Amino acid sequence: MNKPLLIIFATIALDAAGIGLIFPILPRLLAEVTHAGNIAPYIGIMTALYATMQFICAPVLGLLSDKLGRRPVLLISLAGAAVNYVLMAFAPQLWMLLLGRAIAGLTSANVSVATAYITDISPEETRARRFGLLNAVFGLGFIVGPVLGGVLGDYWLRLPFIAAAVLNAANFLLALFVLPESRTPQKQKIVLAELNPLRPLRWAFSMKALLPIICVFFILSATGEVYGTCWALWGHDSFGWNGLWIGLSLGMFGVCQTLVQAFLPGPATRLLGERGAVLLGVGCASIALVVMAFAREGWIIFAIMPIFALGGIGVPALQALATRQVEEDRQGQFQGLLASVVSLASIIAPLAFSSFYFVVRQTWPGAIWLSVVVLNVIALPLIVLGTRNAGRDAKADESLLRGG
Template sequence: MNRPLIVIFAAICLDAVGIGLIFPILPRLLEEVTHSQNITPYIGIMTALYAVTQFVFAPALGALSDTLGRRPVLLISLGGAAINYVVMAFAPQLWMLFLGRAIAGLTSANVSVAMAYITDISPPDKRARRFGLFNAMFGAGFIIGPVLGGLLGDHWLRLPFIAAAVLNACNLLLALFILPESRTPTRRKIDLAALNPLRPLRWAFSMQGLAPIILVFFILGATGEAYGTCWALWGIDTFRWNGLWIGLSLGAFGVCQTLVQALLPGPATKLLGERWAVVAGIACACIALVAMAFANQGWMVFAIMPIFALAGIGAPAFQAFVTRQVDPASQGQLQGVLASAVSLASIVAPLAFSTVYFVVQKRWPGAIWLSVIVIYAIAVPLVFLSTRTARSTQPASP
């Protein structure tokens, strides 16, 4: 493997570690800054704010990297992230934390630039494997990050931010001294209309049969946001977990999910078919969520992890089904639409789930997971509708 790829993979892993460091300590940090016990709405706002800036600026950073080159955009975003985490480490006021999370979302949008860099330096026959390695490195970072963040946060609440700043500084040094430019910049004028993140959705809803598919992706993306928004709060309220145990639980889930994603989607799709693989994944998620809702001891959460992770077989199966619904020339446009749908879910869902958790927090914190089951239940008929519509619109076999 050539040196630029190693640098990109190392950078994305360190970036994911830096992001994951923050999750275990966020509830206690907000309590310290706001002097309030009801910090659930603040977590929802911070999570949504991060998603908004990522959603808005991902197309802009991609377009800038086409015009100015991949390397300068990566360097600026990595440097900005390092400075931002230092500021957040010592931020005494809530508005500074909000601003920091918004800037973190902006700088994390450089993932699209990293993907473009890999595309530039990879021949077509090697791209699938390298994108798989890219996702694996990102997943590994999210396994390490929460565990390390919980451990550091128990020593000093602001220490994970310092660690995130150091990791981003290492990223910056790697890119500065080792990473070459991957393409010749075009220097052409940027089309401002192309930066509109909602633009791809117009095309999608003009295509017959795509609306239910997009809604399924939106719902699956929304359910995923419940864990990032409420997991740490629920662990503290239900089991009195400290930062280390929150990090260990997130890390254990990451390990199980990575194994499932790497090994099972292909065999599950061959055995069940794409439609029933999605339904089976949703069913496994719902079984685990019921167990979590009624769990009263922390070991029960770790025991249910393997079943919970089996939910991961559904999304790849549905993704494979979706790729056959448009012609090859429109694949990139379709993937952009699906990414937009997931990004929109990342904006709306944290606000909704944090509101629900605020309502149920004192009487029954585990009830939040029953609300996720309700959202999953809406997805099931849409899965059947989208797959039935697709089959009926395909030409009959000779």
């Protein structure tokens, strides 16, 4: 594996670890800073603030990566993450924590720029495999992050943030001195109107061929939010799981999904094609979710975990398909748009799923997973429609727009 890929993967791993390490210690940190008995609203505010800033800024940063190059935008993202963790490590008041999360959301172009970078340096036949590795690395970071946060937080509540700041600063220096630029930046001047965060949405809606694939990303991103929102509550309500068993179940899922995304997307794409791999992933996840909805014993969840994790096959294939929806000089803008769509789902989905869960909690907690299956069924025709011509129509639409 070449050095640029290693640096990109390290960036994503640190980003995921930084997100994950906050989970076990954020309630205690907010309680310490706010002195409030009920800190749930503050957690919601911080989560929504991060996702909102990401929704607004990710398309702008993606466009800037097309204009200025991937490397400078990635460096800005790493610097912003380091500043965020420093603020959270030493913030004595709530507004400083909120400022840190706003900065993190504003500069959180890691995934979109990293995806565009990999697209730049990878031939089409290797993209699905490399996107699988990208997602696997993210999964590893997300497994390590909560453990790191919990262990270091037992010594000092602010120590995990200092560790994250140091790691991001080291990665910034590594990228600064070692990471090459992956593409020749465009020489056109940046027009202020292009930085309008809503402009990429107008651009997307102007090309009908892009809409199905964007809707698929939104649906799959929204369904991905249900696990972090409802898994712990469902495990306790359905099986009486305590924190240890909830952690073990999430850890096992993380390990299985990491292995799947590290080794299977490439072979699955070669055997089934990209569209077939996406459909297989959605199908495996749906089968597992139906079993989870009707399960009455906790061991069943662990038994079906490998099938559940096979759902991860579809994401890298979908990412590879998405890269062929637009021309090479618009990859950053398109990836920023997709990151914005993911952020929008991160704002809406937790509220929707948590509201639905509390409606069904007393009668049938497992019904929450059937709601995910319904959304997966809605996504199936969109997957077929959006990948029918593998980007040919989208590129034709874009050429017409440019010509006009």
